[in-house]
Amino acid sequence: MSQVVDDLKFSQTHEWVRLGNEQTIVVGITDHAQHLLGDIVFVELPEVGAQVQAGHELAVVESVKAAADVYSPVSGEVVEINDALTDTPAVINQDPYQEGWLCKIRITDTNEVDALLSAADYKKLVSEQEEA
Amino acid sequence: MSESLIFTQGQRGRFATAQAPMPTTMETDLPQEYVRQTPLGLPEVSELQVVRHFTRLSQYNFGIDTHFYPLGSCTMKYNPRGVQHMVSKPSLLNGHPLLPAEYGQGLLQCLYELQEYIKDLAGMPGVSLIPMAGSQGELAGVAMIRAYHQSRGDHQRTEMLIPDAAHGTNPASAVMCGFTVKEIPTAADGDIDLAVLKTMVGPQTAGIMLTNPSTLGVFTRQIATVAQVIHQAGGLLYYDGANLNAILGRVRPGEMGFDVMHLNLHKTFATPHGGGGPGAGPVAVSERLKPFLPIPLVAYENGQYRWVSEGDGLPTIGRLSSFMGNVGILLRAYAYIRLLGRTGLQRVAEFATLNANYLMVRLQQVGFQLAYPKRRASHEFIISLSEEKKQFGVTAMDVAKRLLDYGFHAPTTYFPLLIPECLLIEPTETESKQELDAFVDAMCAIRQEMQTDAQLLKQAPHTMPVRRLDDVRAARELDLIWCE
Numbered sequence: 001m002s003q004v005v006d007d008l009k010f011s012q013t014h015e016w017v018r019l020g021n022e023q024t025i026v027v028g029i030t031d032h033a034q035h036l037l038g039d040i041v042f043v044e045l046p047e048v049g050a051q052v053q054a055g056h057e058l059a060v061v062e063s064v065k066a067a068a069d070v071y072s073p074v075s076g077e078v079v080e081i082n083d084a085l086t087d088t089p090a091v092i093n094q095d096p097y098q099e100g101w102l103c104k105i106r107i108t109d110t111n112e113v114d115a116l117l118s119a120a121d122y123k124k125l126v127s128e129q130e131e132a
Numbered sequence: 133m134s135e136s137l138i139f140t141q142g143q144r145g146r147f148a149t150a151q152a153p154m155p156t157t158m159e160t161d162l163p164q165e166y167v168r169q170t171p172l173g174l175p176e177v178s179e180l181q182v183v184r185h186f187t188r189l190s191q192y193n194f195g196i197d198t199h200f201y202p203l204g205s206c207t208m209k210y211n212p213r214g215v216q217h218m219v220s221k222p223s224l225l226n227g228h229p230l231l232p233a234e235y236g237q238g239l240l241q242c243l244y245e246l247q248e249y250i251k252d253l254a255g256m257p258g259v260s261l262i263p264m265a266g267s268q269g270e271l272a273g274v275a276m277i278r279a280y281h282q283s284r285g286d287h288q289r290t291e292m293l294i295p296d297a298a299h300g301t302n303p304a305s306a307v308m309c310g311f312t313v314k315e316i317p318t319a320a321d322g323d324i325d326l327a328v329l330k331t332m333v334g335p336q337t338a339g340i341m342l343t344n345p346s347t348l349g350v351f352t353r354q355i356a357t358v359a360q361v362i363h364q365a366g367g368l369l370y371y372d373g374a375n376l377n378a379i380l381g382r383v384r385p386g387e388m389g390f391d392v393m394h395l396n397l398h399k400t401f402a403t404p405h406g407g408g409g410p411g412a413g414p415v416a417v418s419e420r421l422k423p424f425l426p427i428p429l430v431a432y433e434n435g436q437y438r439w440v441s442e443g444d445g446l447p448t449i450g451r452l453s454s455f456m457g458n459v460g461i462l463l464r465a466y467a468y469i470r471l472l473g474r475t476g477l478q479r480v481a482e483f484a485t486l487n488a489n490y491l492m493v494r495l496q497q498v499g500f501q502l503a504y505p506k507r508r509a510s511h512e513f514i515i516s517l518s519e520e521k522k523q524f525g526v527t528a529m530d531v532a533k534r535l536l537d538y539g540f541h542a543p544t545t546y547f548p549l550l551i552p553e554c555l556l557i558e559p560t561e562t563e564s565k566q567e568l569d570a571f572v573d574a575m576c577a578i579r580q581e582m583q584t585d586a587q588l589l590k591q592a593p594h595t596m597p598v599r600r601l602d603d604v605r606a607a608r609e610l611d612l613i614w615c616e
Contacts, residue, residue, distance in 0.1 A: 036552075041607035064603045065546045089608065 002032035002126060005097050009113060010122035011073040015058075016097065017116060020104065024079060025113065028101040029061065029070055029092065032126045037063040040089045045081040045103060052078060052105065054112050059102050061092065070102065074112045080104040134597045135188050139614050142177040149179060173616075192597050194541055196404070200567050201541040202491075204512040204556030205299070205347055207377045207399040208541075209484075211464075215402040215471060219463040229455035233438050240437035243456065244430040246466040253376075253477070254393055254416035255384025260425040261414045262457040266374065269394025269413025270305035270341075275449045276392055276417060276424040277339045277368050278309050283424075283447060289338040289367070295324050297348050297548050299374055302341040311338055318550060322350040322504045324358060333365035343372040344388065345379070345510030347548045348503065349488075349556065359389025368392065368421075373413075376400050377484050377560070378511035381477040391418040400480075402468035403461050412461035423447050428456060483561035484511040487568060491559050494572045499579060503551045512558035514551050521553050524582040526589050528553040531578055533600060534592035538574035 004010075009017040014033035018026040034040065042062040052058050058072035081103040085091060092100035107113065117125065160167060177185075195201065201208040227239050247259040263269035274292070281289045292306035295316045303313040314332055319325040324342075340362050345351045352358065362369055371385040371393035377400045385393045397403055398411035405411070417425060427448045429440040440446070456462075469477065492513040496502055503514035517528045532542030532555065544556040559568055581588050591600060 039604040041604060062607075064607060066549050 002030065002035055003097075004031070004119050004123045004126065006119045008097070008119060009073070009116035010119065010125075011071065011116055012125065013071045015070060015073045017073050017113060018101075019113065023076075023110075024104050024106050025074060025076075026101050026104050027058065027070075027073060028096055030122070030126075031096045032129075033068075034093050034096045034100075037061060037068060038065045039063055040092045042067075043085045043089045043092070043102070045083075045085065046078045048078055048081055050078045052076060061089070072105065073116055074105060074107045075109060076105040076107040078103050079106050135185065135192070137614060138175045138177060138182070138185050139616075141181055141185065142175045144171075144176055146176045146178055148177075148182070194536070199539055199541050200559075200563060200571055202543045202557045202559050202571070203541065204349070204514075204544040204558040205374065205547065206405060206544065207375075207396075207511075207558060207560060208405060209377070209399075209560035210562040211402045211404055212468070212471065215464050215467045218467040218471075219460065224463060225460075227459075229459075234436070237437055239459070240430050240439075242463060242466050243459075244432050244437050246462055246469070247430060249466075249469045250395060250414055250416055253381060253384065254395070255386025256390075256393070256416040257419050258417040258422035258425055259414060260427070260429055261412070261462050262426045262428070262452050263394065263413040263415060264453055264458050265409065265411040266372075266394060266396045266398075266413040267301050267305065268452055269396075269415050270301055270370075270372065271308055272413075272415050272426050272449060272452060273370050273392045273394055273417075274305045274309040274311070274339075274341075276415070276421045277370065278311070279424045279447065279449055280368065280421055281338055286366070288335055291336045292338055293329070293332060293340040293362075293367075295342065295346065297346050297550055298341060298343060299347065299372060302343075302370075302372060306341065316340075318348065322346070322348045322507055323354060324352055326354055326357060326361075329358065330361055333361055333367065335366065337362065337365045337367040339368040339370055339391075341370040341372060342390075343374050344385075345375045345512075347375075347556075348550070349509050349511075349513040350504055350507045351378075351510055355388045363389070374399070375511060378481055380481040380484075381474055382481045386416070386418065392416070392421055397461055397465040401465035403464050410458045410461055412458045412465065414457075414462075424449050426450060426452050480561050481511075484559075485509065487559040487561060487563055488512055488557070490565070491557060491568050491571065494568070495557075495575060498572060498576050500575065503554060511560070512556060514548070514554050514556050516551050517553040517555070520579075520582055524586050526582045526586050528555055530586075530589040530592065531555065531575075534578050534581070534589045535574060536593040537595045538577065540571055540574055 014030045016028050016030050020026055040061050040063045044060040046058055052072040052075065054073060054075045055071055057069045059070040061068055061070055082101050196208055196210055224239065227236055233240055243261060247261060250259045251257060263272050290312055291314050292311040293314050293316055294302050295318060297318050306313050316329050317325045344355055359369055368391040369389055371390040373393050373395040376395055392415060394413045394415050396413055399405045423446050425448060427441050431438055431440045488509040488511050492502060492509045495515060500515045501519055503516050517531060520526050528545050532545045535542050547556055
């Protein structure tokens with residue numbers, strides 16, 4: 001069973017969101033997602049200043065098995081990216097919820113965050129998918 | 133045993149030709165400042181060393197000529213040598229592409245007849261042989277869909293629907309042509325999720341791209357309904373010919389309701405596949421897309437064959453190559469179709485599906501789990517090793533690597549992405565029952581090993597020139613330059 005951190009919000013497509021100060025949130029992919037992908041070998045991050053829309057492509061993570069789109073859980077502007085991932089993408093496998101964060105987004109609509117899954121709901125989703 | 137790099141086999145100053153004396157001075161007219169002062173960094177080896185090096189490397193090949201190669205979604209079948217022989221005639225090999233049509237009537241006749249055969253197999257009235265790869269065929273097909281909508285002033289059709297099990301090239305082609313991709317989910321039985329599809333179509337729908345049988349190895353049974361839904365919304369249907377081997381001469385995509393398709397001649401029609409080319413991806417189209425076909429085409433009028441090109445004034449999407457695509461590959465397909473005839477082509481599909489279903493049932497009998505146990509296989513099928521992973525800690529990749537030790541190329545692993553720990557197995561029509569049985573025996577033996585000695589699998593292969601390669605490190609620390 002993959003690890004799920006309690007104080008985060010989650011998307012159906014396995015991204016996590018950490019609420020930061022003011023209107024800025026941190027985005028990453030979940031432990032479940034990195035397990036499914038396997039060893040990550042390449043990450044393509046958005047540009048700082050890019051406008052992103054909830055549900056649209058935010059980043060690409062590539063493992064030896066597959067390349068997968070990361071969808072933005074919220075709409076807003078990318079204000080910071082985790083540059084360190086370019087050289088050490090394996091950090092996402094080792095520490096998906098802390099060091100493996102992808103980017104920070106200044107959000108335009110807080111309702112979008114409220115609509116995301118709670119840790120309990122996300123746990124349920126993952127266990128259903130692992131059963132299937 | 134493994135072959136060392138050719139760079140490490142040489143010696144400074146060693147010269148290629150066997151016993152010819154090395155020139156003592158290199159005379160040149162070049163001004164001194166332009167003459168290179170440092171060595172080139174090329175291997176300095178003898179002719180015989182080169183011959184031995186590359187001969188040894190060729191002996192490491194693990195291919196269809198030496199081994200069963202059940203790489204699903206790829207149709208790695210045996211291609212008859214006779215076809216190669218037939219198209220190697222100097223009169224075909226040496227034809228110049230700028231030769232006036234009247235002096236190349238034989239070649240044009242072959243190409244014209246190939247167009248006719250493909251029309252018949254596709255069940256569609258128009259064909260262009262030009263695209264030089266499956267991906268280029270897709271690009272041409274989607275470009276024709278766009279040209280069709282634009283010719284009608286139908287500019288709001290910006291969305292291309294693509295099932296989640298599709299080949300990665302499908303969304304790539306759609307995006308290249310300026311469409312937005314919308315993903316359609318798969319239902320639990322492996323068919324397309326029709327209920328969701330119905331909610332996704334509308335005046336914005338340009339079309340749908342489908343492979344049938346799908347990459348899940350099953351035939352999309354409600355294809356007629358899918359066609360109806362898309363056509364009613366004003367969209368067109370694109371058929372990806374990746375899996376044509378399963379239905380060759382038995383089911384015609386045009387009759388399923390498709391408007392445009394590409395065929396991979398390098399999978400299905402006697403050209404080896406997977407070597408990085410050359411390939412050929414002709415496109416076939418319904419009546420309404422015919423004017424947009426890429427040129428040149430071959431026409432037959434008044435007892436003469438001629439090129440149809442810019443001068444004919446069609447609203448074509450244009451040229452995809454300078455001349456006639458990969459003519460050599462087209463000729464092989466022509467020879468293959470003439471060799472087999474309609475009955476032979478049908479037999480290809482029948483034996484491809486018979487072999488797949490036989491192998492599927494036998495693997496199920498010995499304990500492997502099928503991804504879609506209630507479905508009949510098409511020309512390929514999927515087993516999932518999720519259960520084995522839970523019980524023995526052995527992955528699909530471990531089994532794939534261990535198969536090499538038993539003398540079988542691994543099936544496709546971890547594709548389609550929808551099925552965890554999967555092997556996608558496609559035996560093709562060219563394997564005998566003995567070979568299929570030997571594969572089942574190997575899988576049984578590996579199943580035993582999982583339970584008794586999982587480490588043996590985790591460290592496989594044991595008998596290959598190299599052991600398990602570190603593909604993660606290779607991807608993370610890509611290093612393709614040899615340095616002394």
